[in-house]
Amino acid sequence: MIKLDLSNTINPIPFKSYAEEVKKIHKMINEKTGLGNDFLGWTTWPKDYDKEEFARIKEAAKNIRKNYDVLVVAGIGGSYLGARAAIEALKGLYGDDKLEIIFFGNTLSPTYIKQVLTYLENKKFAINVISKSGTTTETSVAFRLLKELLIKKVGKEAASKAIFATTDKARGALKKEADEEGYETFVIPDDIGGRYSVITAVGLLPIACAGCDIDQLMKGCRDAMNDLNNEDIFTNPAYQYAATRDYFYNNNKQVEMFVTYEPQYTQIGEWLKQLFGESEGKDGKGLLPDSVTFTTDLHSLGQFIQEGSHVLFETVVKVDSPLLDLTVPHDEDNLDGLNYLEGKKLSEVNEQAFLGTLKAHVDGGVPNIVLHVEKLDEYNLGYLFYFFMRSCAMSAYLLKINPFNQPGVEIYKKNMFHLLGKPGY
């Protein structure tokens, strides 16, 4: 259902030269002996996940879908990117689901926060607050304001029933508050970092609330886990992808451009940017991850990709069958000259746009990696998430980088806390 096509990389990738190193790293990942080995819980999570909690997630989602108009997801970084990517990909941007989902707590923008709070005044809303520590500035500020509004609207008791906390299993400010106030809680496992957490309660609760089938999503993850648990680069597409991007990095490419062909997949690009950028962008190393949505952005960045500086290669996540389809209608006058498309499905037109662009960019000297996904349903999305996580671990280890820490993220925070006069800074 997912097929890696490396026939457009321009240069053939020397897998043979990677074979031994890949075997070694594969072993290191599975035996948890490499850098950041405390954060490898995701590798076996698709079979090890807490089944009782999983059932509670589905129950909570049923409750939220039945009793509220809006779910406000309060989280930043890995605490919202995966869920947002999944929900938009699976449901589209103008779906008619009766539960609206708003991502919040991911900005300090006063305008955004105030407008959303005003919007919620007349809505029946629940909150899923997601934070390991419960002290992340953006999320905590937003949660304070949300809680204040909710209590004002429905009272303290009903508010506590409408708040769902995804946090540490035992410690931290949010866990403590949840226990005191009686919020239902879900766990961010100790050994799974934010950007690998979409397959835990962090991602699964919002995704289930959107009406998506998380059983199928976990099944896709599990199948990927089994299929990709293979040390052999000649038969493991996740490691082939990792080696290919490593090869480009070592051959004068600075940027990996993730490409999708429908606006509802734009956020998959954002999820990938965090996954790869935060995993590899260390020690002065790494490919800058970037993303575009075609054909839309062919009319903005297309010129640069085609004929500008040769800094990038493209990785296309190509979904072969869309969620919905429709046909180009006839027009009597045909002033726009489009009758040659009459009766064609739009998916066919989009497919030819993909093929035409692929050829154009490759002819222009831009290598392309294509990952074909038959249909982006829950199963294949789960597969895709795991595929990229496994690839990313391999890729970062090939660079001799710890894929699981993010020391650089603390630096701006320390400066900010100092400037704000936070005690201890």
Place this chain on the structure above:
Amino acid sequence: MIKLDLSNTINPIPFKSYAEEVKKIHKMINEKTGLGNDFLGWTTWPKDYDKEEFARIKEAAKNIRKNYDVLVVAGIGGSYLGARAAIEALKGLYGDDKLEIIFFGNTLSPTYIKQVLTYLENKKFAINVISKSGTTTETSVAFRLLKELLIKKVGKEAASKAIFATTDKARGALKKEADEEGYETFVIPDDIGGRYSVITAVGLLPIACAGCDIDQLMKGCRDAMNDLNNEDIFTNPAYQYAATRDYFYNNNKQVEMFVTYEPQYTQIGEWLKQLFGESEGKDGKGLLPDSVTFTTDLHSLGQFIQEGSHVLFETVVKVDSPLLDLTVPHDEDNLDGLNYLEGKKLSEVNEQAFLGTLKAHVDGGVPNIVLHVEKLDEYNLGYLFYFFMRSCAMSAYLLKINPFNQPGVEIYKKNMFHLLGKPGY
């Protein structure tokens, strides 16, 4: 009201070495003697624009705001990016304006198109279709489908009154159809390309429909036109900015990262990506333009920027006063430890996040250009648009590139037309 701060570029920029070349190019722009000189209409447009048409734009906007629930803007690339950037920046993402604006005709995604059409079934909607030729594939396909729905809903006569066409003044498929069907038309000037067209009817009609003051926007443009019509690099901030990015390009930076600090400014980044990417990405040259919205994306790309490959510099568009503001509330228990922010405005917190990030990134070796905008109202946004357009022309000419063509965009189209069996391909 707009102030360029170059105190964080790490290396001082050698303006003196640019002074003569800048003077020469300035003269070339004003006398229209350089490459692409047929497309310099925008330089004096803020005083030369058609005043009668401008009045009609305001009338049409009043009509649309009064009589419809939704305005569907059908256009791609330069035909929507500027308007979208302006409307989101000026109104925010969760404003409560009674007219909803949907951008359409910028994708071949069957799911997006079908979902929007379904959404519109029960809405009273008008269409602003924007295309110079009237044969742009994405826009024309979408317009056919929209028109079909509209006629089915309200009949042919009422549909013609609800369609507003922004197109060539005399020729092309859309102009012909508009004349035949009696749509009101607005003009895309011959000498202003798509990515410079936000200050023409292309941008102004949707912006006015959103309830924004386009008189102020044009006034800002006009003041920028006058202020920046100055050959002297030592006193012209637009040329200082152009020279600075040229300097980084020539000193081993591959990427310019546009940074904003509120989600409503994200689309300004998209507009900038088209402006600079399409203007400069030719002949194997140019900086790859990229964009992030902080503090949100500090939790995804922050790690890479701080400690990854040294491929980029940042250009921050820093808006100093937000549209709306609010205060961090008190919490009795203070479990989240945020009471140190109690009573502080969120704009102050966001300001310290900006300062903390600036220092962190500069300490990490990432040069920062900061453009301070006092408040992003219509006037300053008009000023900003013109500032960047003038900078971009100078910057491309410094690279010896024609800033106004986009030959590379045609290549994928030709391939696609061939694959689709379009007559003549």
